[in-house]
Amino acid sequence: MRRGAWYPVLETSDRFVVLDVNDIEVRFTRERLRFRAAPPSGWTVVQLSPEEATAEARAHGHPDTEGVRVYLVCPGCHSRYHLREVAQEARCEECGNTYPVHGATTA
Numbered sequence: 001m002r003r004g005a006w007y008p009v010l011e012t013s014d015r016f017v018v019l020d021v022n023d024i025e026v027r028f029t030r031e032r033l034r035f036r037a038a039p040p041s042g043w044t045v046v047q048l049s050p051e052e053a054t055a056e057a058r059a060h061g062h063p064d065t066e067g068v069r070v071y072l073v074c075p076g077c078h079s080r081y082h083l084r085e086v087a088q089e090a091r092c093e094e095c096g097n098t099y100p101v102h103g104a105t106t107a
Contacts, residue, residue, distance in 0.1 A: 079092055
């Protein structure tokens with residue numbers, strides 16, 4: 001499961017939610033997830049812990065340095081963009097669209 005990604009909700013209860021994660025039904029407690037009524041209109045900023053950054057670097061083949069402990073998730077195509085500095089807006093290299101960066105001051 002990717003942080004900052006959107007997954008279809010299959011079931012809900014007071015305590016649990018079942019999501020479709022790449023065609024696999026995965027059950028989560030509600031407090032582990034954030035829910036939104038509509039997709040974001042700008043990039044989502046995902047801040048990684050040092051441990052998460054190391055795992056991310058291994059999985060995606062980029063350097064494990066302080067500078068790549070933040071990545072953006074494109075609201076259009078859901079691509080990830082690893083970066084050293086967060087600007088007020090960014091252009092997605094994958095889909096070519098430019099969006100504002102939500103939470104640009106957090107990184």
